[in-house]
Amino acid sequence: MILEPGFFASTPVQIALIVGGGAALVSGVVGVFAVLRGQSFAGHAFADISSSGGAVSFLLGINPLLGFLGMAVIAAGGMELAGARLARERDLVTGIALGAGLGLTALLLYFDVTTRSTTGVAITVMFGSMFSIPASVIPLALAVGGAALAVSAVLYRPLLLASLSPELARVAGVRVRMIGLLQLLVLAFAVALSAVTVGAILSTALLIGPAATALSLTDRPASAIAAAVAIGVGAVWGGILLAYDSFYWTPGHGWPVSFFIVSLVFLFYLLATIQERRRKRRRKAAGCRGGS
Numbered sequence: 001m002i003l004e005p006g007f008f009a010s011t012p013v014q015i016a017l018i019v020g021g022g023a024a025l026v027s028g029v030v031g032v033f034a035v036l037r038g039q040s041f042a043g044h045a046f047a048d049i050s051s052s053g054g055a056v057s058f059l060l061g062i063n064p065l066l067g068f069l070g071m072a073v074i075a076a077g078g079m080e081l082a083g084a085r086l087a088r089e090r091d092l093v094t095g096i097a098l099g100a101g102l103g104l105t106a107l108l109l110y111f112d113v114t115t116r117s118t119t120g121v122a123i124t125v126m127f128g129s130m131f132s133i134p135a136s137v138i139p140l141a142l143a144v145g146g147a148a149l150a151v152s153a154v155l156y157r158p159l160l161l162a163s164l165s166p167e168l169a170r171v172a173g174v175r176v177r178m179i180g181l182l183q184l185l186v187l188a189f190a191v192a193l194s195a196v197t198v199g200a201i202l203s204t205a206l207l208i209g210p211a212a213t214a215l216s217l218t219d220r221p222a223s224a225i226a227a228a229v230a231i232g233v234g235a236v237w238g239g240i241l242l243a244y245d246s247f248y249w250t251p252g253h254g255w256p257v258s259f260f261i262v263s264l265v266f267l268f269y270l271l272a273t274i275q276e277r278r279r280k281r282r283r284k285a286a287g288c289r290g291g292s
Contacts, residue, residue, distance in 0.1 A: 007244055016130040016197075016257065018138055020236040022145045023193035024206060028229035029152050030190040031211030032221065033183060036163040042079070042184070044204040045094045046191040049075040049101030051200035053192075054125040055108035059116065064133075065140050068195045072188035075101065079184070105200075128199030130240065130257040141193060148189040151182060159183055160221055197236070198258040206232060209265035213272045235264040 007013055034043050053071025057064040079093055105125070112121045123129070152159075162169040162176050169176050194203030214227035239261030246255040 007241065010244070011135075012131040012133075013240060013244060015133050015135055015138065016240050017237060019133055019141050019193075020130055020197045020240060020257075020261075021233050022141055023190075023197045024210070024232035024236040025229050026145045026148045026190045027194050027207045028210050028214075028232040029149060029225050030186055031207045031232075032214065032225050032228050033152075033159060033163055034187055035208060035211045035215055036160075036221075037183070039183075039187060040204070040208050041091060042094055043187055043191060043207045045079075045098040045101070046072045046075050046188055047195055047200050047203040047207070048098055048105075050188075050192055050195050050203075051125050052101050052105040052108055054195060054200060055105050055112055055121065058112050058121045058125070059108060063136055063140055065137050065144065065192060065196045068200070069144060069189065069192035071101070072192045072195075073185060076181075076184040076188040124199070126199050126201045127256065128195075128197055128202065128258045130197055131243070131254075133196065137196065141196070144189050145193060148186050148193075151186050155179060155182060155186075198261055202258050202262050205262045205265050206236070209262075209269055210235065213265075213269045216269075216272045216276045231265070231268050235261050235268065238264050 031043075034040060050068045050072040053067035053069070054064055055067070056062075056071070057067030060067075075097060079097060109122050109125065120129075124132070158169065158174045158179050161172065162174055162179050166176055169179075190207055191203055194206045197203075198206055210228040210232035211224070213231050214224040217227055218224050239257050239259075242260040243255055243257040246260075247253075249255075
């Protein structure tokens with residue numbers, strides 16, 4: 001069966017569908033701008049750095065989203081204050097911050113295990129555990145997601161112009177640096193939501209994968225955002241369904257939700273890439289026939 005009994009009646013499944021779907025929605029919107037602005041590495045760094053916040057949340061017994069969000073926002077602010085403008089400088093600052101964040105995560109996870117005996121916390125923080133997300137996460141997740149979407153809507157036109165042509169944006173009076181800072185903060189929000197669902201290590205796949213897939217299908221930003229949201233939500237909900245069904249494949253040992261989500265994202269990207277190559281070959285063949 002595709003839909004095993006009790007799927008929609010399961011409380012963990014309901015929470016996973018709400019939080020995961022919200023994370024995919026925000027990631028689809030924010031991810032398109034991250035790809036356009038060349039911030040894929042920054043998104044990956046935010047995700048890994050935020051893992052230290054996730055480790056802190058388990059150590060202190062607070063809402064895990066608060067930990068992921070707090071550390072991701074600190075990372076965004078710190079990288080902006082570093083003042084790097086050239087791509088090489090930004091990558092250098094990002095790489096150093098990434099290494100420092102992961103080192104802090106290792107220390108905090110050690111404290112988690114030795115002081116609180118939470119042996120599964122490393123897997124939860126780094127790779128996610130969607131069926132164990134507490135219901136207390138939902139209100140904060142909806143608030144964070146709503147804020148990210150609201151800011152993205154307000155910034156849409158100036159951010160799009162600044163992403164495609166920073167020089168033209170400056171001529172038009174757009175405060176490019178302020179727009180960039182706000183975009184980094186929104187990116188941190190999206191990363192935190194993804195981290196609490198699929199884990200810090202894999203959250204980049206949910207942030208960048210659907211967006212890259214959508215941009216390979218269309219050149220129109222609005223259409224790309226809509227496609228990225230559809231692909232991301234489809235991958236998350238499909239992954240939750242497959243993970244739930246996997247309990248019936250190997251009774252008592254369901255497969256990780258994150259594995260299915262990332263696999264579906266990769267599959268969608270692969271299919272889109274194949275379709276894009278076919279489209280380019282057809283255009284090239286049509287051009288050759290027209291030229292002859």
